[in-house]
Amino acid sequence: MHAPGRFRARRLGPGAQAPRWARRPRVAGVRGWLALLGAALAVAAVCAVAVLRPWGAPEPVAPVAVAEGNAAVAASVPPAPLVLEEGARVLVFGDSWVYGSAATVPTLGFAYRLADELGVETVVDGVRGSGYLKPGLDGPAYGERIAALDPALDPDLIVVEGSINDRRLYPAGYRNAVTAAWDALEARYPDAAIVILGPSPQVLPVESPTSSIDTELAELAAARGWWYISPIAEGWITAANYLEVIDTGPIGRDHPSTDGHAYLAARVADAIEAMELQPAIVADAPHDEDPVAP
Incomplete structure (x- = not known):
C-alpha cells in the first residue's frame, strides 16, 4: 500500500515529445486532399442513388442490447467523467x-x-x-x-x-x-x-x-x-x-x-x-x- 497523494496529470515540458503511442500520422499533400475529395464524391453519389431509389435505402437499425441476467440493457451508456480527489x-x-x-x-x-x-x-x-x-x-x-x-x-x-x-x-x-x-x-x-x-x-x-x-x-x-x-x-x-x-x-x-x-x-x-x-x-x-x- 502506498501513501496518498494528489492526482496529477503528466504534462510535457518545453521541447518534449509526446509518447510514441500518442502520435498520430498527418494527412498532407495533394494526394491526401484528392483522396478525401474522391471519398466525398463517392458518398454524395451513394446518397443521390438512395434518394432516387428509396427501396435501396438501409432500414433503421434498432439500438443493440446485451442480455444481463433476465433483462436486456442498453449496450452503450455514456460513462460519467472520472473524478479522483486528493488522497484517493x-x-x-x-x-x-x-x-x-x-x-x-x-x-x-x-x-x-x-x-x-x-x-x-x-x-x-x-x-x-x-x-x-x-x-x-x-x-x-x-x-x-x-x-x-x-x-x-x-x-x-x-x-x-x-x-x-x-x-x-x-x-x-x-x-x-x-x-x-x-x-x-x-x-x-x-x-x-x-x-x-x-x-x-x-x-x-x-x-x-x-x-x-x-x-x-x-x-x-x-x-x-x-x-x-x-x-x-x-x-x-x-x-x-x-x-x-x-x-x-x-x-x-x-x-x-x-x-x-x-x-x-x-x-x-x-x-x-x-x-x-x-x-x-x-x-x-x-x-x-x-x-x-x-
Whole structure:
C-alpha cells in the first residue's frame, strides 16, 4: 500500500515529445486532399442513388442490447467523467499481471507503480492464474475473491484487470460469471467508480478467445456505463515492442518484464487521466450559450 497523494496529470515540458503511442500520422499533400475529395464524391453519389431509389435505402437499425441476467440493457451508456480527489484510494484487482509476475520484485509491477504515476494510494489484489472462471494458484476465481474483500476498504476507484486465464474455459458460463462478479463488486463498494481493464496479449498474434473476451467485457462494461480500457484495441503490445514489454524466458513465461510493467503503468495512468478530462454529457443541454430571441 502506498501513501496518498494528489492526482496529477503528466504534462510535457518545453521541447518534449509526446509518447510514441500518442502520435498520430498527418494527412498532407495533394494526394491526401484528392483522396478525401474522391471519398466525398463517392458518398454524395451513394446518397443521390438512395434518394432516387428509396427501396435501396438501409432500414433503421434498432439500438443493440446485451442480455444481463433476465433483462436486456442498453449496450452503450455514456460513462460519467472520472473524478479522483486528493488522497484517493485505488483498488487494483486482477491476475498475475496485477500481482507483478516477472518483475524483479512484485512491487515493481504496474499495479504498484500506479501509485506514483497517478499520485494516489493503491491497494493491490492480484492472484496468479485467476480469472472470472478459473481459480488461481494462490486463491479462488474473481467472484469468490470479491466476496472476501474487506467492506471497510472503501476505495474511491476500482480497476478490475483481466483475464487471459479464462481463455481456455471461454465461453461457457463466462458472461454469467462476469455479471455476478461485477454485481458483487458494486454491492460491496457502491460509492466507488469502477474501470475495467481488459486482457493484454501475452503472445502475438492475439489468441482468438482472448480477443472474444475483450469484446465481451467491453460490451458488458458499456451496458453499465463503466469505463473500459482495451489494450488489444488500442495496440499497447505489438510486434514492434513485444520483446521490450514481455519476458518470454523460462522465468517470465510471457509476463511483462520490469520495464514492461513500467510501460503498462504509464499506459493505464494515461487512460485514467483521459477519463477525468472527458466532459459530462448533459441531456437537453442548449446548443448555444447565448440564444437569440426571435
